[in-house]
Amino acid sequence: MELRWGVAFFRPWKPLQFPTLPLLLLLLSLCFQSPSRCFDLHPQDKGSLLRFRSSVEDPGLRLASWSGSNCTNWTGVSCESQAGRVVSVNLATMNLSGEVRPALCEVSFLEYLNLSGNSFNGTIPTCFGSLSSLKTLDLGHNSFGGVVPDDIMKLRQLRELVLNGNRELGGVLPSWIGNFSSNLERLDLGSNSFHGEIPDSLFQLKSLKHLDLGDNCLSGNIHEFHQSLEFLNLSSNQLFGTLPCFAASAQSITVLTLANNSLVGGIPTCIASLLVLAHLNLSFNHLSYGISPKLVFTEKLLVLDLSFNDLSGPLPGKVAEATEKSGLVLLDLSHNRFSGKIPLKITELKSLQALFLSHNQLTGAIPARIGNLTYLQVIDLSHNSLSGSIPLDIVGCFQLLALLLNNNNLSGEIQPELDALDSLKILDVSHNKISGEIPLTLAGLKSLEVVDLSSNSFSGTLNDAITKWSNLKYLSLAHNKFSGDLPSWLFTFGAIQMIDLSGNRFSGFIPDGNFNISFHKNKENSDRAAEEPMRNAEIKISATVIDGTELSFSYKLSSAIAIDLSDNLLRGEIPDVLFQVKGLEYMNLSYNSLNGPVPRLEKMWNLRALDLSHNLLSGRIPGNISALKNLVLLNLSYNSFSGAVPVNQGYQRFPGALAGNPGLCVAPTSEGCNGASLPGKTFEEVEGPIVVWVFCVSAFVSFYFGVVGVFCSARARSYILHTKF
Numbered sequence: 001m002e003l004r005w006g007v008a009f010f011r012p013w014k015p016l017q018f019p020t021l022p023l024l025l026l027l028l029s030l031c032f033q034s035p036s037r038c039f040d041l042h043p044q045d046k047g048s049l050l051r052f053r054s055s056v057e058d059p060g061l062r063l064a065s066w067s068g069s070n071c072t073n074w075t076g077v078s079c080e081s082q083a084g085r086v087v088s089v090n091l092a093t094m095n096l097s098g099e100v101r102p103a104l105c106e107v108s109f110l111e112y113l114n115l116s117g118n119s120f121n122g123t124i125p126t127c128f129g130s131l132s133s134l135k136t137l138d139l140g141h142n143s144f145g146g147v148v149p150d151d152i153m154k155l156r157q158l159r160e161l162v163l164n165g166n167r168e169l170g171g172v173l174p175s176w177i178g179n180f181s182s183n184l185e186r187l188d189l190g191s192n193s194f195h196g197e198i199p200d201s202l203f204q205l206k207s208l209k210h211l212d213l214g215d216n217c218l219s220g221n222i223h224e225f226h227q228s229l230e231f232l233n234l235s236s237n238q239l240f241g242t243l244p245c246f247a248a249s250a251q252s253i254t255v256l257t258l259a260n261n262s263l264v265g266g267i268p269t270c271i272a273s274l275l276v277l278a279h280l281n282l283s284f285n286h287l288s289y290g291i292s293p294k295l296v297f298t299e300k301l302l303v304l305d306l307s308f309n310d311l312s313g314p315l316p317g318k319v320a321e322a323t324e325k326s327g328l329v330l331l332d333l334s335h336n337r338f339s340g341k342i343p344l345k346i347t348e349l350k351s352l353q354a355l356f357l358s359h360n361q362l363t364g365a366i367p368a369r370i371g372n373l374t375y376l377q378v379i380d381l382s383h384n385s386l387s388g389s390i391p392l393d394i395v396g397c398f399q400l401l402a403l404l405l406n407n408n409n410l411s412g413e414i415q416p417e418l419d420a421l422d423s424l425k426i427l428d429v430s431h432n433k434i435s436g437e438i439p440l441t442l443a444g445l446k447s448l449e450v451v452d453l454s455s456n457s458f459s460g461t462l463n464d465a466i467t468k469w470s471n472l473k474y475l476s477l478a479h480n481k482f483s484g485d486l487p488s489w490l491f492t493f494g495a496i497q498m499i500d501l502s503g504n505r506f507s508g509f510i511p512d513g514n515f516n517i518s519f520h521k522n523k524e525n526s527d528r529a530a531e532e533p534m535r536n537a538e539i540k541i542s543a544t545v546i547d548g549t550e551l552s553f554s555y556k557l558s559s560a561i562a563i564d565l566s567d568n569l570l571r572g573e574i575p576d577v578l579f580q581v582k583g584l585e586y587m588n589l590s591y592n593s594l595n596g597p598v599p600r601l602e603k604m605w606n607l608r609a610l611d612l613s614h615n616l617l618s619g620r621i622p623g624n625i626s627a628l629k630n631l632v633l634l635n636l637s638y639n640s641f642s643g644a645v646p647v648n649q650g651y652q653r654f655p656g657a658l659a660g661n662p663g664l665c666v667a668p669t670s671e672g673c674n675g676a677s678l679p680g681k682t683f684e685e686v687e688g689p690i691v692v693w694v695f696c697v698s699a700f701v702s703f704y705f706g707v708v709g710v711f712c713s714a715r716a717r718s719y720i721l722h723t724k725f
């Protein structure tokens with residue numbers, strides 16, 4: 001199970017404060033007590049706002065209150081008390097749309113204008129440059145396009161300029177952007193389409209405290225900023241060079257994210273001199289070399305993400321100071337080339353809630369003292385070379401929600417005491433050397449939703465403990481040594497999406513019971529399935545820092561609806577009910593001893609891959625499969641099917657799918673075989689003189705590079721951890 005995660009940590013900015021709801025309620029109460037305290041909108045401003053409203057689409061009637069002359073009754077509008085001039089218009093997140101007409105620019109005393117979180121489009125009006133008193137202009141998260149008009153440079157009093165989240169807004173950053181207002185404190189141009197280099201003026205603007213240029217196409221060398229920044233986000237651009245020290249911000253910067261660029265070189269120890277730094281994200285760069293023992297951050301640091309780089313050497317013994325009440329909440333050193341053992345010092349980060357060390361070259365045992373990290377919610381040590389057994393002390397992490405130890409060299413057995421992790425949602429120990437049976441006590445893990453024990457040496461039968469995992473969505477026990485009959489409850493989990501029991505020694509019959517409704521996806525997904533390539537199961541895990549210290553965990557599972565019982569010792573007929581599961585996308589029953597006829601396929605609208613090869617199935621092949629528009633892989637080879645294969649029923653789409661069935665023959669229509677059988681010349685009328693060995697090769701090329709790649713690879717182990725801060 002591979003986890004990848006991207007970070008977006010944005011410290012809330014405190015904009016200029018204008019009358020809030022309690023203050024407006026106070027003003028309303030004063031109006032009732034003393035009418036002289038209520039003031040009317042200035043007639044000019046009232047007319048301008050009404051003309052602006054006339055061009056705005058307002059399906060929620062949020063601006064229906066714009067009537068009369070009492071300023072306090074107008075939603076989102078604030079006025080000064082003497083002449084009733086409008087000084088603030090706040091229409092954020094009101095589901096408004098349309099172009100912004102110049103009438104709004106006639107409200108000439110405006111100091112605060114916020115249109116964010118709507119669907120306004122067109123270009124940014126040039127007339128905004130005439131609002132000479134404006135201190136805050138927020139047009140974020142709309143659909144504005146074009147470039148930033150040069151008229152904005154006339155706003156000499158501006159303190160906050162927020163244009164983020166307008167994907168069609170771009171061009172080269174204006175050269176004046178860093179010197180048009182000596183009062184500018186916040187500049188947010190993130191998630192747009194700006195390109196070119198960062199203007200030199202932005203590195204010098206003394207008043208600037210909050211700079212967000214993330215998620216653009218900016219390029220050029222990154223160098224020192226010469227102001228006391230508090231927030232800097234330059235992530236997801238094309239910046240290069242080495243990491244500066246940000247010395248001018250040593251006493252002020254709390255958030256620094258330069259992720260997803262092309263930074264090179266090592267991490268300078270001077271970064272640890274940023275005394276109030278709370279969030280550092282340098283992931284997805286080309287940073288290299290080892291981490292100096294002198295790189296120790298203060299206890300203020302909550303989030304450290306150095307993942308997806310080329311860092312090497314031993315893991316740092318100490319990355320940050322820690323106290324009982326403060327310290328790192330999230331540490332991600334994954335996807336590097338760190339080697340050696342996991343240092344015990346990491347187990348002293350008592351406030352740690354998420355630990356990611358996957359995809360390195362770590363060796364040795366998992367430290368027993370990891371159980372001291374009682375706040376841990378996520379542990380990912382996957383894709384290393386760790387050995388030994390899973391330490392029993394890990395039950396000390398009693399708040400654990402995700403435990404990912406796959407692709408290591410772990411051995412031993414699953415201890416019954418692991419039932420103490422009763423909050424666990426995701427358990428992945430696949431691709432190790434773990435043996436023994438699934439302990440009955442694991443019935444206590446009632447929160448489990450994703451369980452992957454594949455590619456180990458587990459044995460025994462499927463005990464009823466598994467039935468207690470009532471929230472189960474994904475279960476893989478593939479490539480172990482399980483045996484015995486398949487239990488009758490196998491397909492009855494309330495939320496199940498994927499079951500993979502392939503490569504074991506299960507025997508007996510496929511349960512002929514009621515399939516749970518979770519397998520019956522609506523047909524609405526069929527068009528999507530036809531367009532998308534075959535995909536692996538993905539888990540998107542979100543971890544949100546609340547109040548600066550607490551991490552909230554959630555995840556979304558996106559997987560194929562699939563059943564894989566291949567490569568076992570199953571016998572008997574395939575239950576009809578299995579072919580009535582309309583939402584099923586993948587089914588693999590190959591390499592068993594199943595016999596009898598194949599039920600009809602017409603109702604399996606979402607089916608994309610079906611492998612029934614290498615069984616003892618007989619009778620006629622399934623009827624017209626041309627109705628299964630999403631079917632891209634089919635293998636019915638090496639069975640005992642007989643009778644005619646009509647050329648007009650869709651089988652010509654799958655060359656080699658019927659190889660190894662001596663009783664089959666070609667029929668131009670459904671009337672008969674006309675003597676043309678498959679073993680000699682196959683589909684001669686359609687394909688030409690192709691002999692049986694060609695079909696074998698064709699089956700291998702078209703199917704085993706396809707279906708086997710789907711069913712026998714670690715398809716559901718490529719998960720995505722998407723973390724937002």
